[in-house]
Amino acid sequence: MTYEFDAVIVGGGGAGLYAALEASQTAKTAVVSKLYPMRSHTGAAQGGIGAALGNVDRDRPEWHAFDTVKGGDYLVDQEAARILSDDAVRAVYDLENRGLPFSRTPEGRIDQRRFGGHTSNFGEQAVKRSCYAADRTGHMILQTLYQQCIKNDVQFYDEFQVVDVIMNGRTVGGVVAFELKTGEIHTFKAKAVLFATGGFGRMFRITSNAHANTGDGPAILARAGIPMEDMEFYQFHPTGIRGMGILITEGVRGEGGILRNKDGERFMERYAPTLLDLAPRDMVSRAIMTEVLEGRGIRGDGKIDDFVYLDATHLGRETVEAKIPDIQDFCKTYLAIDPATAAMPVQPTAHYAMGGIPTDTHGRVVDGTGAYNGLYAAGECACVSVHGANRLGTNSLVDLIVFGRRAGQHIAEFVKGSDAPSVSPDADGAARKRIDRIREARNGDGGNPADIYSRMQSTMMENVGVYRDDDRMAVAVSDVQALREEFSFIKPQDTGTDFNAEILGLLELENLLDLSLLTAASAKNRTESRGAHSRRDYPERNDDEWLKHTLARLTNSGEVEIEYKDVDISIWEPKPRTY
């Protein structure tokens, strides 16, 4: 079928729903989502939204912006960080007015807690900045925004997986989607298209990310010739449940939880004497890996799979039950322990993509020659760039509600002045061909998709993980190239039409392979250490040569071409980073 809208939003997570809400003020708007919106990964966000409300400690948006820039190891675009932290305050009150049930102080104000890297007065001491609804903040955001979208007559197409974007030169014309229930291919024509497809942590073996986080939006745009920004900066969260990667929110440390090695030592005293366990995530993940590799992990044999303890037993049962009830539940379910009485075994887990689709501060997709017409991106799949080389905890939810909203507002204006898109009758041709190619397979015997998936995750985890070096990244690049080749020979078992989740899974795997290649190649190219990109062979940050964003383009022949973009350092001079 063919549908026609003013605006199509791809993705029903926090960024997509906020953009849809704003766009629908003037535009006939559809949300096309491969999941039911309430199942989006935003719903898993536990810890909170950072905003300098100053309800508990004295705070200022300017301090929030500074922490964001410093936390991002000065690769952050500073004007964007200023917008983020100024607008965060308004956005949190807006969500409160729309019905979000925040946790409260005894006086009835929105309560706030500490999070890594958030400080008062430019690094003086940790500040309580994260606004939260127990440990279910993201879930509450989705509920709040979804009901507002329904009220605004946004049309929802659930379990429709977008597989291609329609471009006429530099102007967008719509998207092509595959309907899970029927296997039908649909064309959505639109004057404006926003990608809000979330993260791509599934490229790593141990990850906090949901199964659906396969980076479809960035991969679709990369294949359309749009470069991806700063893909080498992938964040490992320090505290995933050992072996599983399921997230233990930083909120546990925000409430006073302590990391300990096998000797019971609070080892963060040696790595970040001021902020201790609440140093930024890149530093804490490296500290844990160093403890493990030097034999102070819990099993103590220096293997990469060793772990450390996150101890919350001293907080008392009442605090654990009131402030981190879901974490308590996870620990009981997956580990058969109660965090009120036993320490949690944790290790770093692949968590968040700082890089992605390059945009300006209105969410418009940009490359070296300027903005594309009508094409937008927001949320984790986008790179504004407010997270630079390392995102601070709570800043992703802020990113969704600040830049999702701004993109929606821009779309609402943009569609007023633009004509209906011109879309050729065979606009879905490329998508059909791609799906037919997968369905029919190029070669009889085919490869094993599950095996390709797991080899991709292993090479990315082992070779493009917390610590990197040239040899390992070269292995990752060539492994992924080989897996892409193998992928072209796979043969699905289910060739039917109804509920063919296998075909959709294969399309997702192909997306992850493309993004793994862009990530590994961008990482290998950057010969310095900065934020989450930490190289043994180039251990120092090198501002003279590398204070620049990477723009990596996937060519038709499967190579990666790299260009660069300046970083906006208009407010603060880059300084060495100590905590």
Ligand SMILES: Cc1cc2nc3c(=O)[nH]c(=O)nc-3n(C[C@H](O)[C@H](O)[C@H](O)COP(=O)(O)OP(=O)(O)OC[C@H]3O[C@@H](n4cnc5c(N)ncnc54)[C@H](O)[C@@H]3O)c2cc1C
């Ligand atoms: C366990 C966990 C806890 C977190 N906790 C916090 C926290 O406390 N604070 C914080 O700031 N950040 C947190 N984060 C990060 C933050 O939650 C995410 O970065 C953010 O929610 C991403 O939102 P999004 O709207 O960009 O994407 P998502 O919420 O992931 O939504 C993506 C949407 O895109 C749709 N989609 C994807 N591909 C397609 C396709 N091909 N076609 C159609 N639709 C598609 C999906 O259906 C989905 O609706 C956490 C992340 C995780 C994994």
